[in-house]
Structure formats: C-alpha cells, structure tokens
Amino acid sequence: MKPSHLGELAVRVRAASRVVARSSSAVRDDALRVAADLLSAEAGAVLEANRRDLAEAERRGADGTAVDRLRLSERRIADMVDGLRDVAGLPDPVGEVLGGWVRPNGLRVQRVRVPLGVVGVIYENRPNVTSDAAALCLKAGNAAFLRGSSSAIESNRAVVSVLRRAARKAGLPEDAVALVEDTGHETAIAFMRLRGLIDCLVPRGGPGLIDSMIEHATVPYVLDGAGNCHVYVDVAADLDMATEIVVNAKTQRPGVCNAAESLLVHRSIAAAFLPVVRRALGDVELFGDDRTRSVLPGVAAATEDDFAREYLGAKMSVAVVDDVGAAIDHIARFGSGHSEAIVTADLATADRFVAEVDAAAVLVNASTRFVDGAELGLGAEVGISTQKLHARGPMGLRELTCVKWVVRGEGQVRR
Amino acid sequence: MKPSHLGELAVRVRAASRVVARSSSAVRDDALRVAADLLSAEAGAVLEANRRDLAEAERRGADGTAVDRLRLSERRIADMVDGLRDVAGLPDPVGEVLGGWVRPNGLRVQRVRVPLGVVGVIYENRPNVTSDAAALCLKAGNAAFLRGSSSAIESNRAVVSVLRRAARKAGLPEDAVALVEDTGHETAIAFMRLRGLIDCLVPRGGPGLIDSMIEHATVPYVLDGAGNCHVYVDVAADLDMATEIVVNAKTQRPGVCNAAESLLVHRSIAAAFLPVVRRALGDVELFGDDRTRSVLPGVAAATEDDFAREYLGAKMSVAVVDDVGAAIDHIARFGSGHSEAIVTADLATADRFVAEVDAAAVLVNASTRFVDGAELGLGAEVGISTQKLHARGPMGLRELTCVKWVVRGEGQVRR
Secondary structure (H helix, E strand, O other): OOHHHHHHHHHHHHHHHHHHHOOOHHHHHHHHHHHHHHHHHOHHHHHHHHHHHHHHHHHHOOOHHHHHHHOOOHHHHHHHHHHHHHHHHOOOOOOOEEEEEEOOOOOEEEEEEEEOOEEEEEEOOOOHHHHHHHHHHHHOOOEEEEEOOHHHHHHHHHHHHHHHHHHHHOOOOHHHEEEOOOOOHHHHHHHHOOEOOEOEEEEEOOHHHHHHHHHHOOOOEOOOOOOOEEEEEOOOOOHHHHHHHHHHHHHOOOOOOOOEEEEEEEHHHHHHHHHHHHHHHOOOEEEEOHHHHHHOOOOEEOOHHHHHOOOOOOEEEEEEEOOHHHHHHHHHHHOOOOEEEEEOOOHHHHHHHHHHOOOOEEEEEEOHHHOOHHHHOOOOOOEEEOOOOOOOEEEOHHHHEEEEEEEEEEEEOOO | OOHHHHHHHHHHHHHHHHHHHOOOHHHHHHHHHHHHHHHHHOHHHHHHHHHHHHHHHHHHOOOHHHHHHHOOOHHHHHHHHHHHHHHHHOOOOOOOEEEEEEOOOOOEEEEEEEEOOEEEEEEOOOOHHHHHHHHHHHHOOOEEEEEOOHHHHHHHHHHHHHHHHHHHHOOOOHHHEEEOOOOOHHHHHHHHOOEOOEOEEEEEOOHHHHHHHHHHOOOOEOOOOOOOEEEEEOOOOOHHHHHHHHHHHHHOOOOOOOOEEEEEEEHHHHHHHHHHHHHHHOOOEEEEOHHHHHHOOOOEEOOHHHHHOOOOOOEEEEEEEOOHHHHHHHHHHHOOOOEEEEEOOOHHHHHHHHHHOOOOEEEEEEOHHHOOHHHHOOOOOOEEEOOOOOOOEEEOHHHHEEEEEEEEEEEEOOO
C-alpha cells in the first residue's frame, strides 16, 4: 500500500467516524448484533480463510505458540460471536453528562462524554482481536481503523468483511470498520503518524511494537504495557493467606500481564515463609537475592535483570526486604506501574503501601490477577494501561471516549 | 548541560516527587504561601535578575513583543505573588474518590485521584510562567521540572530559587521545583525524552515548540494547541446578538487562543448581516470567499490558508455557507478543535451544532472568549488542551493528576 492509499483510506474512515459519532446507540448495537449473526452464519468461510493463514504460517515455520494464537476454531468463532453480543448489551458510555453548573453570568456549562472519533488498533497475530476491538470502538461511537499482522491477513479480511457488511445493514457506513491490508513495516509506521486522521491509537502486542510506537507515533496513544507485578509479604501477614495469594498471582495464568513476577518478603518472616512458599510454588523456578539464598540455598542468584523482568512464565524473582519502606523502594525501582500487592494484617502498613506505591492498581490481601476489566466490574476491556494519562489500569468503553465542553448562553460576551 | 547532568537532575526531581506525593495538602499549601511571602520580600532581586535578561534581549535586538513578555515589574511580581496565594487557596484535587463498589467476591474496589509524579513544563519567554506553573504542579502533589527559554534564564533562576527555598522551609525537598539551566535545543530534546523520569509534559509556547514535541517527545504530553475558532451566524440568529458576539470573540483580546479567527454566515442573512458586522468590527481586516465579496466588494479574497489560519490579530476570514450542515463541514475541515460557537434561536439547529461539531468546547449564543478555566469556573489553568486524550479544554488542577485503582480484600484469589 502506497502512503497515498493509506491516506485515502484514512480520510474515508474519518468521514465515516463523523456518521458513527452522530448515530444512535440503538443503530450501533444493531450493527454489532447483525455482525454476530453474520459471523455465525459465515463461520465456514472465516475458518477457510484462517486455514490459508495457518498453511502459510507452517510454510514459514512459525512456532507452536504463534500458530496457536493464529488458529480459529468453531469454538473461538462462537466466542467472538458472543463477544459481539455482549458488547452490544453493555451500557452506552456516550452522552453521559459528567458535570454541569451555571456561572454567575448565566452561562450554563456542561461536560459531556463524546466519542473519540477514529480509534486505530495495531495488533499482532490473533484474529479474534479484530472483532473484539472493532466491537468496543463501534459501541463507543468510534470508527475502528485496524492494522493486524501479515500472518493473520486472510482471517482478518474475512472478519472485517463481515463487520463492514453488518455496519451497512444497520445503516452505518462500511468504512466505520476498515482494515489496513498492507502489513509492511513502513505502512505500520505511516499508520502511527496519521495525526489528525486517527484520534487515538491502541497497540495490542509485544515490547517491539510498544517501543516502535513510543519512537515513531505522532498520533496520541494508550499503551497496554508490561506487568512486572510484585507481591510483598509483610511481617504482619497471615502466612497461609500469603502463600495462597503468591501461588495464585504467579501460577493461575502465568503468561498474562497481571501475573506476579517478583516476590518480596519481610526479613523477619523470611526463614519461616520462604520454604513454605517455595514448596507451594512447585515447578516455578526462583531467582533470589543473597538473603533469600541464605534461607533457600538451592535457589539461583537473581541479577538486576531478573528483578526488572516480566517472565510471563514459570519463573519468579525473590528478594528479602527490611520493611514495607524497602518493599516500596524496590517496587519504585523495578516495577512497571501495573499491579502491586501487599499481604498484611497491619492497617498502617497497608495504608502506607496503598499511598506510596505508584502503580495503576494497588491490592491489599488479594491476588494481582484481579486487575482486569471483567474482574473489577467494568465489562469488556481493550487492554490494561500502565500509562498515567487518559487511561490507567483496565481500559473499558469509557476510555474509548473523550469529553466535550458545552456552553449555552443568551448572548453573553466577555467584558 | 551534558545529558548525564540532565539525567542526574531528573533522578533527583523524581525522588523529590515521591516525597511531594505523600505530603499533606497543608504542607504543600504552606510551601506556596511561604513562596508568596519570599517572592514579595525579594522582588528587588528578581527585578534585578530580570533587568539582566532585558539588557541581553536588547543587545540581541529582540522585538518589542518579546521584550514585553520578558519584562517583569512590581505589578507583575505582585500578580505572581497573588497567583501563588490563590493556588494555595484552591481545593486539593488529590485523594478524591472517583468511584467505588464491592464485587460479588467481596473485593472492595476504588478509583482514587493521585498526583502524576513529575510534571515537566517547557515554556518560552515569560518568567511569570515559572511561578504559575510550579504552583499548580505542587498544589496537585507533583514535582515541577521546568525548562524555560534562554532569554529568561536569569529571571527564571531567581524565581526558582525562591520556590526551592520555600519548599524547604515548608518541609519539602528543594528538588520539588527544579529548573533546567541549560537552555540549548539539544537539552530541550533530551528533556522531552526523559521517559520514565517525567510523567507528563506540558508545553507553553508557539507552534515550533508543539511540532518539536510531537516529533521528538517520548514522554506523554498534553498539548496547549492552536485555536482557529469559528463563529457561525445562523439564519435564525438575532443579528444584534450575533454582531455583539462576533465583535467580542474577535476583538476583546485578539492575541489569545480562544479569540475567533473565522466568521461563517448563513447565505439567507449574508446580505443583511455582513455590512453590519463589518462596520462593527472596525479595524479588523477581513478575508472573504466569493459570496462574501459579492456582498462586501472591498474585502480581500480568502485563500485556503486564510481559513486554516490562527491570525492572533486584527484579521478574520469570512465565508458564506448554505446552512448549519455546511458550517459544520467547514469547521470539520478547517477547525483546530478548540472552541466553536453558533448564534441561533432555533433549538434543533443549536442541538445539531452541539452534537456534530468536534471541538474541546462548543458554545451556543455566547462568545468563544469564555473558554478558559476562570470563566468556566475551574480556577487557575495550565493551558487549554485541544487534544482528546486525558485533558480536553481548560486544564486545571484535576488534569495534573491521574487515577489509581485500590483493591482491598481478605485473601481473595482468582479461580
């Protein structure tokens, strides 16, 4: 795709976004429900397109994880269909009045929630993101401008074709959902630089994609960042509770961003707690500091890199700390600002941890795994933001909107 | 300043930000009031420093506007002192609970307003920004990391010295307010790239600075953008009201971002309204489209550039449009997303304009000049954002904070 073609497509998507923005939520929900029906009816064609992607991946010798992420099945398509219907059933975030007042001169001021406009999504591999992301964008009154990976191009095309026809049937422009079909790197960079045409960019991918966005994007973005999450077990912890939380946070689903990567243990309980938690963690490989290794001599030595790392697997770094202040300092140094947990029965210690740890989410006596949209009660999520501006923590429909000031008067002028 | 020196300073400011974040608002307000007293007591020294900047500016042959912006006086220092006291008196945005609920598993979830951390401010020329910006940052629990222009370096140093001593007297670290003393371009770029050390960057300057930030910054930023603001006078407008609003929006203070730059007139009233408003606008030079010039033959022809321009002076572009839809399209094409006004007595037309114009602020029957923090009732403002993420419209103290999720349990783990 030449840059001019990308630009032309972007102009069409932007024009479509103005129509979507002024559509009623009934029409947008209808588009999502029609898309669910169509996707269900055309599952065969989508699976056929997916088989072409899979064949190409095998030809290229892609690894098992990548192939698994790419693979659709009757079951995965049924999940996508359910996802479209679930999003249609969520409350509409658009139109909410966030506040309002009357000024002394009679001006009536309101802050109103409105769509962002065009939301760009750059994602890798998994074709189910195509319908999930487009559904959330549309629901919040935005056009969805999608740029998937080359490995999933056939699957993505098939799903987007369904979404575009559904939009049209519901009375919205087809370009309310659009796919960038050129999956080359240069086009990805050009996509990130469509300032004025894309209002917000949401990446769904690995560190390489994130770094590329930070370096190249001129479009504002919300990052779904890494999670180097800690559990700090305080001297005042119930050690059974602590063991259960550490095991859950580390092992319940190790490959996700809200899994724990690092365990901090108060020095006064290290001798009692570390052997217990090590047994409970089973296969998890530990990397410890000197004080940890003096209790657990068999554990490998942790480097600074270990403490900074998001393993996303059956590994965990461990440090013994002097007190909650040292735990907070350790997290300030190595944490990625995602989710940080403390286990303690002491109120002042819990309050201090909550107040001083700088992260999207801070948990007291609960597993870090709860930090996602559904678990916290938000409904579907686009991702979990580790940035501080606009969205922090689970990003739901609300984070796909912005605010407009509306000022009504009867001829007021400024003196 | 070598990059390593900038980095070392940034690390100190970041450490200070952690202390500021956990300080009470009483301590921060105290720091601002002490700063006000000190600045008042040391006005002579600050003016002396300012005279050195002015002498250097004159040696370089700086133009009158630049010299005026640079110049401090007893009066301007008194305003800065009042500003510090006013900000101290505002309500603290930190600690506000934005929402909270209990999940079925008993987890107690809250969203709480917290400081951003380190706020970087890049600004030009005017040394009063030093105290204004630092005060807002500190009030919202942040460290203020300031990078002013070379032309104001002596003045900025003197003001920052006051602020740092005030912070220390109030029990905060001096590095809660820090000035980058190297005002070279390379250092500015390095400053914009202190990702992980600065949490949010706020530019106060012209288009060159904004463009440089968009291109180079890796730190998240909130832009104080250009204002190409329109007033649309509808067929159903009260023409006296329309005249008064257009004149106020254009001439009450032409050099600011919320001044109107472009007038759109419904074709059915063009012949009646244009001669009247032209007379009322007095010295304002008009640039009109063909239909405007058929009514006002003496008016110069407007180019596309004229319609896109923020004149910031006694000039205005004028177009005659077919209806409110054409006005909305014109604004979508040329507007900068700042403030857009309609004058009409027709409810449906007003509602359509409010719904369809995509801007930070939309006004009905009121002057665009009302779009600022004080006029809308927010108190002091850092600027007016024309971006959609995080802050849109007047940025007050609230926009210098972010949100943290706090989750409290009794040992819950995820199944």
